[in-house]
Structure formats: structure tokens, C-alpha cells
Amino acid sequence: MSRYLIVGGAGYIGSHVVRALVERGDTVVVLDNLSTGHLEAIATSGARFIPGDVCEGNGLDRLFRCQEFDCVMHFAASSLVGESVTKPLDYYANNAGGAIRLLEAMQRNGVDNFVFSSTAAVYGEPSRVPIEESCTPQPTNPYGRSKRFIEQLLGDCAKAYGLRYAALRYFNAGGACPSGEIGEDHSPETHLIPLVLQVALGQRERIDIYGTDWPTPDGTCVRDYVHVCDLADAHLLAADRLAAGGESVVFNLGNERGLSVREVVDLARRVTGREIPVRDAPRRSGDPARLVASSSRIRSALGWSPRFEDPGELIETAWRWHREHPHGY
Ligand code: UDP
Numbered sequence: 001m002s003r004y005l006i007v008g009g010a011g012y013i014g015s016h017v018v019r020a021l022v023e024r025g026d027t028v029v030v031l032d033n034l035s036t037g038h039l040e041a042i043a044t045s046g047a048r049f050i051p052g053d054v055c056e057g058n059g060l061d062r063l064f065r066c067q068e069f070d071c072v073m074h075f076a077a078s079s080l081v082g083e084s085v086t087k088p089l090d091y092y093a094n095n096a097g098g099a100i101r102l103l104e105a106m107q108r109n110g111v112d113n114f115v116f117s118s119t120a121a122v123y124g125e126p127s128r129v130p131i132e133e134s135c136t137p138q139p140t141n142p143y144g145r146s147k148r149f150i151e152q153l154l155g156d157c158a159k160a161y162g163l164r165y166a167a168l169r170y171f172n173a174g175g176a177c178p179s180g181e182i183g184e185d186h187s188p189e190t191h192l193i194p195l196v197l198q199v200a201l202g203q204r205e206r207i208d209i210y211g212t213d214w215p216t217p218d219g220t221c222v223r224d225y226v227h228v229c230d231l232a233d234a235h236l237l238a239a240d241r242l243a244a245g246g247e248s249v250v251f252n253l254g255n256e257r258g259l260s261v262r263e264v265v266d267l268a269r270r271v272t273g274r275e276i277p278v279r280d281a282p283r284r285s286g287d288p289a290r291l292v293a294s295s296s297r298i299r300s301a302l303g304w305s306p307r308f309e310d311p312g313e314l315i316e317t318a319w320r321w322h323r324e325h326p327h328g329y
């Protein structure tokens with residue numbers, strides 16, 4: 001049994017990790033300022049909740065002094081590409097600033113193991129697909145650059161202070177806990193799958209397809225959708241490896257299968273049995289044409305393999321969540 005501090009644990013991905021840790025018997029403390037997270041996402045999980053902001057160094061020190069942790073996982077971040085272009089200072093302050101405060105507090109209090117939420121956005125427009133971790137990161141927006149900065153900071157802290165970390169580069173997270181109790185709830189919602197399901201529920205008239213002239217088979221953007229519970233499994237494996245003395249690592253987390261925007265809509269039509277009207281719209285700035293992961297590194301290093309390889313199943317779990325919680329938490 002290990003003791004975890006989960007920063008940003010009330011958010012979409014964090015709350016699924018919290019649930020998985022508690023289910024296997026670990027002790028979990030969640031620190032979250034609830035700016036985008038939801039108390040309901042962890043209320044019945046068995047984790048202890050501490051309201052607070054990762055950018056507040058004093059609060060972090062108090063927390064580390066009252067309780068011992070074996071590992072910290074850091075999910076708290078601003079994560080919208082478009083918003084990062086118009087508010088870069090907010091993104092650097094919250095993402096880079098928050099990570100610095102957290103790493104400082106960990107160093108002062110002798111906590112060495114760190115699991116970090118990174119992103120496929122660090123790759124920018126990749127020169128080769130599927131993308132391997134050795135592909136040179138060239139982020140094309142402030143969000144991706146803020147995450148890449150933290151990855152580099154982690155490398156420096158590992159050398160200087162003996163920090164050991166796993167940086168997990170998520171591709172497109174989707175789906176929900178099959179129990180239907182927790183799921184995705186952003187406000188405003190900008191992500192494709194929840195928006196498509198809101199159309200299926202009759203909450204939106206149609207889905208805009210951002211660009212139909214991309215250099216892809218059907219002209220729409222291709223992404224690698226990975227189930228949020230598979231992401232959660234990977235966090236547990238990565239933390240266990242650090243606990244066993246493993247070296248610092250960077251892993252992609254994706255299914256190695258690309259789905260176009262049109263394919264997502266078609267799958268959602270099949271799963272929901274609803275019509276889901278679409279409208280062709282201009283490209284969204286900052287979108288790369290095709291992001292598909294190679295996840296062979298984490299498969300062979302940690303034995304990770306996704307339980308939800310079928311994208312239809314991913315959409316089914318998301319649909320259950322949205323149907324049962326049409327207005328979110
Ligand atoms: N997308 C779209 N219409 C929408 C929202 C998203 O066509 O209303 C496209 C978007 O351009 C991208 C894909 O769906 O190619 C996934 O976008 P999302 O925002 O879900 O995730 P991202 O890839 O930006 O992390």
C-alpha cells in the first residue's frame with residue numbers, strides 16, 4: 001500500500017486515477033482548487049480531499065509536513081490549445097508555475113517520485129506517424145510548450161536532486177468509468193466526443209467539423225483516442241515502477257489507431273442510434289492533421305495494454321455517462 005498526493009485529482013483523468021488507486025487499497029489525498037474539477041468526481045471515492053491551489057507554495061509545505069507521501073501525481077493544468085494562444089501568460093503561470101511550486105515543495109520535504117500528465121501536443125506537427133517518443137518535440141502552441149518546458153525541468157531536477165519521474169504523453173483521452181458514475185464534464189465543452197454526444201442528446205443542434213481538406217483519407221483530422229481507464233492503468237504501472245526503483249521515463253499513451261472526425265461521428269451514430277447532424281466548418285487553428293501514437297515503449301517496459309481497444313466501446317462508456325448525467329455532475 002502506498003500513499004499518493006494527487007494534484008488536480010478532481011478533474012476528468014485525475015478522478016479516474018484516484019478511483020483506481022483507492023480500489024487497489026492505496027491511500028490517496030487529492031489537492032484541487034476545483035476551478036475545472038468537480039468535488040462529486042471524488043466525493044464517494046474514499047480519497048481525502050484538500051481544497052487548495054498548486055501555485056500556493058505555503059499550502060503545499062503545510063500539506064507535506066502533516067502527511068507523508070511516497071509519490072505525487074500532477075494533473076492540475078490549463079489544457080485548451082486555443083485558449084493558450086490568447087492567454088499564454090495564464091498558461092505558463094498555471095502550468096509551468098504550478099509544477100515549479102510543486103517540485104520545490106517535494107524537494108523541501110524529501111518526496112522523490114513524480115508522475116506527470118504530459119501531452120501529445122509536445123510533438124506539434126509530427127514528421128512521422130505513428131509517433132515514437134524519440135521524435136523531436138516541436139510544440140506549436142503555448143499549451144504544448146508549457147508542458148514541454150515541464151518535461152525538460154523534470155530532466156534537470158532528476159540530475160540535480162535525484163527526482164525520479166514518469167512523464168506520460170496522453171493522446172486524446174475519451175470514455176468514462178464503465179460504472180457510469182464519473183466521466184467527462186468540462187465547461188465550456190470543446191472536445192469532440194462529448195460534443196458529439198451532446199448533439200445525440202439533443203442539447204446541441206449539430207457538430208461542426210473543423211476542416212474537411214486535411215491531407216487525410218476523408219479530409220478530416222485523425223486522432224488516437226485512448227480510454228480514460230487505460231490511462232489510469234498506465235499511471236498505476238508507472239508509479240509502481242518508480243516505487244520499485246525504476247529510472248525516469250517518458251511514455252506515449254495511445255491506442256496506435258487513428259480515427260478521423262467523421263469516423264468518430266459515424267461510430268457515435270451507431271452507438272447512440274441517433275442522427276447527429278454535422279456541418280463542415282473551417283479548420284481550427286493549431287490543429288495538426290494526424291496524431292497517432294506508437295505506444296510500444298510502455299507496452300514493452302511496463303506491460304501496459306489497453307483494455308478498451310475498440311473505439312466503439314470507448315464511445316459506449318462515454319454515452320452511458322452523458323445519458324445518465326446529461327448536465328454533468
Ligand atoms: N473537432 C471538430 N469539431 C469540434 C471539436 C473538435 O471537428 O467541435 C476536431 C478537432 O479539430 C480535432 C479533433 O476533433 O481534430 C479532436 O479535437 P479535441 O478538441 O477533442 O481534442 P484535441 O485533438 O484538440 O486534443
